[in-house]
Amino acid sequence: MNNPLLELKEISYKNKNNFTLNKVSLRIKSGEKIALLGKSGAGKTTLISILNGTLRPNKGSVKLFNTEFDKLNLYQKSKISTIWQDLRLIEDLSAEQNVNCGLLGKRSFLYAFKNLLNISSFKKAHQYMQVCNLKKSIFSKNISKISGGQKQRVAIARSLIQESDILLADEPFNNLDPKLASNIKNLLLITKNKNKIKVPRTTLISLHRLDLLDGFNRIIGMKNGEILFDLEKTKLKKFHLNKIY
């Protein structure tokens, strides 16, 4: 199928008099595993925020399933999930309640209410939390009482439980040790897994650590709000990286 899943056309985004994105175009097809590289301030977070609809571009168009983003219904929009760099968990809720929040897009108001009262089922949340290497002892702990690495995995579990088609992740391995980072990366990139959980077929992950590039099939390099290169993983050379770092 040639139709892209997600398409950006000539996107520009201006923030406080500076262009943080300048005429960016991008087509993401189903099944692609994309790594987004670039220094801090290159525009990676802004690009991800535009892709998931959190930010509206000043110029250009964003299309998901060939439909303008503004015309999508809630169900269509829920096909995208995001892991934020700053996690954005709800501090006063427990880890399992936070993970259950990922199901808000598919459940009723009553479910949201029961989750807050702590009387909803946590079976599915626990399954995803275990897959993300979270121990049972922290399931019911308040978010403010767990470590940075554990919070990171809670945020990952919350986005995975959405069972979306596209996963956008903004530096999701920051707080994890090398072994755990590698395991979680494999979990996010390998669709068929022994854990029998559904993982998004299409992923776009922004990265700082080049040792985690294995498993991606497309690499995009950004600098000063522009895409400097967009190529297959096998074609990536050192001079490409020199351009952006």
Added chain:
Amino acid sequence: MNKLKLNPSSITFLPILVCIPLAYELFINFHIGGIELFKEFIISAINPKINNEIIFTLVKRLNETIFIAFSSWLISITFGVIFGILSSEIFYKILNLPIFLKRFLNLFLTFIRSIHEIIWGLILMQIYGINFSIGIIAICIPYVAINAKVFSEQIENINLKTIESIKEINGIKSSTLITLLWSPVIETFKNFGLYRLECAIRSTAVLGLFGVGGIGRSIFLSFQTLNFRELWTYLWGLAFLIIISKELLKKINLSKTSRKFLTSFVIALFCISLFSLSFFVYFIFNKNAMPFNSINNLLILNFNFISYEFLKLVLETIVLCLLSTGIAISFPPIFILILNNKIGITITRIISFLFRLIPPPVLILILLMFNDPSISLAAITLGLHNAAITSKLLLANLHNQDNKQYIAMKSLGVAKRSSWLFGLFIKQANSYLAYCAYRSDIIIRETAILGVIGSVGLGWQLQESLSSFAWEEVMVILFVYSSIAIIGELINGKIKSNLT
């Protein structure tokens, strides 16, 4: 010479300067006419009257107080949450509703909040006569708006990024809204809502002085007959009720709350809102309201009666408020600084408890035993009552604070008072001043209580106009009162935002 530089600590102590004009006026108005009565009042504190009859009356009055205070607390918290959500920006952002609705609601809430429950009580009593419902409704009106403001402020503090992340999950709007609002609402209920019960008990006692039932009625009658032993029985009864209610509420540990409790709490909130709405509608339309001929009376503002004397009363109200605020800010830190040892702190706690316990109208009547009526007397009454409240908060915060810096300074040989000032208080000064700014909003409203009992300010004129059913004048006074309170609130809001 270096320029004088003010910081939060020095700003806390500076208002003590209000004592210079106050001391002068109190000194020239001093008399010893009621000194014997005052002695009797003090001695009666440790020798209250106890017999079967008085215990029976005390229990009956306490029951009435509990009923009025608890009902008004429950209703005002429930509607406080509802209006707090409706007056927060997040609600309109998530549901994509026009923001002007929020502005209308905020304007309405600001108006009803700016008028003290005593004034609402007096107005309702003039319209509907004396009964229990008046007490509940009079407390609920401003309390709903005050609670709504606090809940809405806490809701507005939700991190914008958290809102984005939950919105991005693309759940239905009501699910997104409840998920975002739940934690701030529950936290505010724990930190602020439970404390409001104590406030409701105090307000019920003060309303009782003006005719609504409860312990306040007995306090007032025993004071009128100068039966101080009986008066202290009722005051200690009130103290007992406040302490018991506080201890009981402390036992409710919401962080370890069972699912059953939370579920029943939410169901209770729902039932209360339905019941109180239907009761309110029934009350408005079914009670005898003979002196209140038509709703039109409340829509006419007659500014013709504004004279030089009226403007003088307005000025008196503002001066009274400034003087009282000065006392409320500066007295607690100075007192704690001077009496900076265990015994001194215990004495400060006892004195502040007594000044919180004795309702301001009774306090001013006691002070009138050896002083002529004046703005200074009213200011010292209101100031001491509020200083007792600010000192409670300051002592609690100082107690909970990490005292490493204080110990380090003391170990370096710095004097105890200097160590307290620079090692402990300096860290609290900002938040203490911010709380005092909030407290001064309340002081503005409380000036009405002293005015109404015939002391100073606009409250006196309000009582006169109410007694003669001059509704057009009443509406002008309410308008002026409300304007002073709103301007004060805006100024205090600026101060608070600069401090925090």
